[in-house]
Amino acid sequence: MKLIFAVVNGDDSQAVARALTKRGFFATKLASTGGFLSAGNTTFLICTEDEKVDAVVDTIKEKSHKRKQFVPSAAAYGVGTYTSFPVEVSVGGATIFITDIERFEKV
Numbered sequence: 001m002k003l004i005f006a007v008v009n010g011d012d013s014q015a016v017a018r019a020l021t022k023r024g025f026f027a028t029k030l031a032s033t034g035g036f037l038s039a040g041n042t043t044f045l046i047c048t049e050d051e052k053v054d055a056v057v058d059t060i061k062e063k064s065h066k067r068k069q070f071v072p073s074a075a076a077y078g079v080g081t082y083t084s085f086p087v088e089v090s091v092g093g094a095t096i097f098i099t100d101i102e103r104f105e106k107v
Contacts, residue, residue: 001101009092013042015063064094
């Protein structure tokens, strides 16, 4: 058995949840926040057999998309003078962690 932690952009979480359910995978959803942009994410916890891990990862990949976003950035100009200008960053997609499970029970 494997436990899959998938951190998914908030914009993609509903599509990922629907696709996982449609393909017969059960997931626990946790609201989470990213550290870099402080944006809302969803962390999925999915426990599955070893041979189904690739199917779960493929499902998450299909429904998680990277996108570009502009965020404000500050630059210093002289003593105590700051200005803000937009910087383009890549957001979205998914970060996936897969770990071994010693024991799994549903009660």
